[in-house]
Amino acid sequence: MLFRSWHSLLAALLLALSFGPSVQAQSGLIQNAAARRVLSLNGSWNYIIDPYENGFYDYRREAFDQSKSGKGGYYDNQKPSNAQEPELIEYDFDHSAALQVPGDWNSQDPKLLYYEGTIWYKRNFKLTPTAGKRYFLYFGAINYEAHIYLNGKKLGMHRGGFTPIQFEVTGKLDPSGDNFVVVKADNTRHADAVPTINTDWWNYGGITRDVFIAEAPGTFIKDYKVQLAKNDPSTLMGYVQLNGAGRAGQTVTLNIAEAGLKQTLKTDTAGRATFRFPAKKLSLWSPQNPRRYVVSLASGSDVVQDKIGFRTIQTKGQDILLNGKSTFLRGISIHDENPLIPGRARGEGDLRMLLTWAKELGCNYVRLAHYPHNEIMLRLADEMGLLVWAEVPVYWTIAWENAATYQNAEAQLSDLISMGKNRASIVVWSVGNETPLGDPRLKFMTSLVKKARSLDDTRLVAAALEVHRTPDDVMHVDDPLGEYLDLTSFNEYAGWYWGGAPSEITKYKFDIKYNKPVMISEFGGDALAGYHGDANTRWSEEYQEALYVNQLKMLGTIPGLRGMTPWILTDFRATRRQHPVYQNGFNRKGLISNTGTKKKAFYVLQEYYRQQAVKYGEK
Incomplete structure (x- = not known):
């Protein structure tokens, strides 16, 4: 067996929810599975584009894997049995093109740039099982709905594009050592999904994180938590x-x-x-x-x-106490994307680059938005000394009254907490971003808050709330969800989406209902790197620079301000952003461009963070 250890990989992988009567229950999380003896399945996987889902349904739209025989789908990986009189088989993985795993399909094939739908993946591998050993198949993430098959037999299905998937395959491996795994990956957006149809990031499809098989003894250490007691x-x-x-x-x-x-x-x-x-x-x-x-x-x-x-991490009045000492969280928001190379971040090199930029900015803190990030990122944050806000994709408008939607959100939150519970870097669990007021939403969100606290009482719980403006130039922070949270954390975009030019935003005052530490989870504005004008020229670096200067003046009037994560570290791809000159498929709010150029606002925030570090005795 060709095994090796991956000490740099993620520390914990989570069991995700199973859906539907055909799905075998997953066998539970193995914490720190990647540090065991593992067989990597990263590399080239053959793929078939299947927008009509011909490999999953027959012409009556009935699923092959729900039929009496369970046969007929692409997961069978069929080959003609007789060269002289071949059977009618209308697919062939072995002669199909290949995609690299981990990696999204959008960035690897031009015709898949905007594709949303089903793609089938297939990989052959050699593994001869050893008597007395147990084997587990892991996927770091597949976006969004995945049906997974080993040697033609269904292991199960998973919904959620950012949390790990695990199945025990002991007894399912071929004794000859010749095996194949097939994955049906579908990134179609759905109104009752988490996230829902409308997002502001690229809907990358495919097997986007590491894949491997881990070996364990018959009785083994499956899970653990080793942390300091609360406070x-x-x-x-x-x-x-x-x-x-x-x-x-x-x-x-x-x-x-x-x-x-x-x-x-x-x-x-x-x-x-x-x-x-x-x-x-x-x-x-x-x-x-x-x-x-x-x-x-x-x-x-x-x-x-x-x-x-x-x-330890705790709040006391309007203070955030790290190891008992007051601190200011000098942060930045980050997407799981390498701006220099199209597509999802592929591994440690991409992730380390992003965190190195954050350190150069003067950060001691990062917001990993708007979904669970690669667990390698959490290990790197531990190593590099960066505090983390970790979030689930309860984003904008969710099907608040749909019980299955809530169960999906709770499962993703549970997965995230289990995945990160031994990581010192994580200090905040976030249950969502910019969700609208209303009783069904409040019930949904407070239930997530209670779930987070039941799973981990040693970290803070937050959400990125919205402000509500009145004609007297006051921003009110009075969302009833704030009563249940440890931080008064909110997004505001004065100077970009509203509020006039950058020079005008200092007129705004804040009316904050809660006596808690204030965290500005987002502010910012777009700038096309290299485009210059005066401070009133929208899209210019000077406009973004002036916006940051005046935002920091305005936010400095908040007595309980204890941190911020401006939006965002780097430009990132977003289908909503269609201006052909200034955006061209990118959200340009990054302080660093998609070519790695630092914009003028980068240095404004860097100097502000230098001053805060001195003020709090951290320099």
Whole structure:
């Protein structure tokens, strides 16, 4: 078997919801699966474009995989059995073109630039299963609806374009070692989906993150949480969960050698061992000191290691306290996209570039908008010392009264929290962005807030709210959802979408209902890099520069201002942005252009952040 370890890959992958009666229940998350013995399935996958879904439905529009035989779909990967009298087979993966995985299809084939619909992927691989071992197939993300088949048999289906997918394939691999996996990926937008039909980013389709098969013993460490107790820097707490027939009554060793901490635990009848013990020797993680410890967990023959940082985050009045000390979150918003190369960010190199730019800007904080980002990004944030706002795509208008829509949103939130629970960098779980007022929406959103708190009480919970303006030039922040959140976080676009020229926006005042830390989750305006004019020339770098200067003056009047994530680090592709001169398919609010050029506003924000770092004793 051609296995190797990926220590730089994501630390945790989540079980996502299954839908429909034909779908086999997934077997649960393996935390830190990529650090196990893995077989990479990245690389070239043959693909077939299927806008009519001929490979999924027969001519009566009945799904082949729901038929009595379960046969007939492209997932069978059929070949003619008789060269002299071949069967009628109207597809052929082996002679079809190839796409690179991970990667979206839009950026790899010009005819797929705007394509929304079904594409089939197929990959052959060699893996001879070893007796006593268990095997799990992982996809970091597939946008949006994915049906997954191994050797012609359906493993299941997943909805959600940004969370991992996992299936146990023990007993389903071919003993000969010759195997193939087929994926039906469909990025069609739906009104009852999360996100819904209308977004302001490119709807990249395909298998956009890493794919691999992980090997584990029969009984193994499936999940764990090792973190500081809520607001207590001297106490370590969490759990270890074993999976397998022999999980009850097992010994688990937790060892943090660098801190001189070692504990022996016993699992209960469900295979779970919880712990809480003093940990006074730990050096706390912060942007100034992104200290991570090698945490080793062992049970029987199974050993898992992870690099974990430890810190506390809380609010007190209008202060945000990191490790008990007041801080200002100097942030920027980021999309999961490399502006220099068309398409989704493909891996660590792309992601490290984005975070390096954020560090150069003077950031200690990033907002990963508007959906769960690649887990590699979270590990890099841990390593590089950047705090993180992590978000689910409950974006703009959702089908608030649809129970299935809520369950999908809750599943994505649960996935995100499980994926990031051991990452010191994550300090905020966000349940949505710019959602409209109304009772159904309030019920939907407060239910997500309660779910987040039930899963993790050690981090802050927020959402990007909207302001409501009155004719007296006052911006009111009074969304009833704010009552349930830890931060008063909101988006405002004075000087771009409303409010006149940049020089006029300092007239605005704020009426903020809640006595909580204020976080400006978005502000900004577009500028085409290299286009110049005066401060009133829209689309020019000078206009964006003046907008930032006056925004910072205006926001500086807010007594409880404790951070911001302006929109956005880099220009990014968005189908809504169609002006043929200034936009050409890009949202141009980036401080860095799609060619990597820093615009004039970059240096305005950089200097402001330098001053804030000095003010808060972080320089």
